[in-house]
Amino acid sequence: MSEKIYDAVVVGGGPCGATTANDLALAGHSVLLIERGGRIKPCGGAVPPRMLEDFDIPHSLLVAKARCARMIAPSGRSVDMPVGEIGYVGMVNRDEFDEWLRERARMSGAERLCAVFEKVERDEHAHPQVTFRRKRGGEIESVRARCIIGADGARSSVAKQCLPGAERVPCVFAYHEIIKAPDNDDLEAFDPDRCDVFYQGKLSPDFYAWVFPHGDTASIGVGSANKGFSLRGAVSQMRSELDLTRCETVRREGAPIPLKPLKKWDNGKDVIVAGDAAGIVAPASGEGIYYAMVGGRVVADAASEFLKTGEAKALKLARKRFMKEHGRVFWILGMMQYFWYSSDKRRERFVTMCDDKDVQQLTWQAYMNKKLVRKKPLAHIKIFLKDCAHLLGMRAATR
Incomplete structure (x- = not known):
């Protein structure tokens, strides 16, 4: 050979x-x-439906379909962003x-x-x-x-x-723990049809933490570029606060992610x-x-x-x-991360923005289509003005 x-x-x-x-x-x-x-x-493990079509991936490889994303602010306030009729977020192992x-x-x-x-x-x-x-x-x-x-x-x-x-x-280091999904249907902290994203400085000073459903299991993870920040400690804190410590840990994994x-x-x-x-x-x-x-x-x-x-x-x-x-989408996301993830005050405002129906609609359309949505210029103008208001602190961080 x-x-x-x-x-x-x-x-x-x-x-x-x-x-x-x-x-x-x-x-x-x-x-x-x-x-x-x-x-x-x-x-x-999140993938958009168009990926299955673009690359001829069988739907049988999906272990879950999330119909909603929940954004959690530093104050604990949460905003649900339902996907609606335009699709779902596929989950793969x-x-x-x-x-x-x-x-x-x-x-x-x-x-x-x-x-x-x-x-x-x-x-x-x-x-x-x-x-x-x-x-x-x-x-x-x-x-x-x-x-x-x-x-x-x-x-x-x-x-x-x-x-x-x-x-x-530049990289963010990611760490997650795969756990057996809780079987308690009354557990508010976990929904098998929902992706939870935590924008809280205590869990990540410069990125975010997550709980994603994977059918019989779930991914609980966090990312940060701060070398002195304890990723394992953050995941342990999440599991404790969400009553997920009782769930069996299947495996633990960590690796850098370039951004x-x-x-x-x-x-x-x-x-x-x-x-x-x-x-x-x-x-x-x-x-x-x-x-x-x-x-x-x-x-x-x-x-x-x-x-x-x-x-x-x-x-x-x-x-x-x-x-x-x-490239344009990457540039916009990079600017978004640089500004909104820099402090808990800004994270709070960011989650408030996510409660806006125009923001939700265009966000999901951009995710599903993997390109900026240009069909609704008035909606983009509205979001731009709202975004400026948040940037300048003209809107309350909570409602």
Whole structure:
């Protein structure tokens, strides 16, 4: 295997890497998907319905459908945002969901290899080597690739080795605990059809905490970029206050989540990154699954064009296409996070804004469609004026 040459080696078997591998294999390229076995990324697991359609995902992979989001302010005041008739928030379990995507890639023609990526090495040969170990302390093996795709998550090893400055991407560290869902129907703190989002400085000084339903289980988590903040302590506090300490803990997981796209995704030769490795997780919301799969698809398209033409400039098309479609949304969400998450006073006002029906309608339409809604300019003007009023403190923080 050491001298075999693949058209593409994809490092990382999450939603992004599996999508990239699947699309490249369907395009007729020889693909090796290198994945780390047994790792499940901490993730709320929320996905929009359009993702199922865009990527041919069976509805059977959904473990729950949330029909409402509850926003909880620092004061404890809550605002419910019902999805209404326009859809739902789908919930997936990452262990089952990711494995289904990887197996689909294999059935499409990609080879799967459970191993840990080591490095990209270059010599006199025209194509670089990708080295890896099948187990910790095992023998170093290698294959050659015409194109290397780094889909190995935040603080990607591929990105660090091949893209200058990639290690400086800002991250939020996320931690969650998967618990057995409570069976008490009278428990106000948990609703199997509702996603709860806590905008409280005591639970996260710069992001948010959550309780998301997953059918038989639930995800209780928190994110923060503050290195001195105890994420485990915050989750423990949540479980205690919500009467969820009695629920069995299934597993605990933590990982960094990037919140700013890299300025450059490729090395100008034969390496490109995608998904979390490229920093494409939505600011403010931390939503990553849908954007990871979109990123994997645009990278696969760009890599396929590169493989067919030999023109390295084709790799640059991936970032250009992604940012053209989603860059404005990312910019707005980034500004929102910077301002509204900076203090409990502002968080209180933010939750108050969420009680506005215009805000709710446009928020859900933007989430479902994954683009800014332009069909209702008057509603946008109303929201802009209300937003300005909140920014200037002209409206009461509570009603």
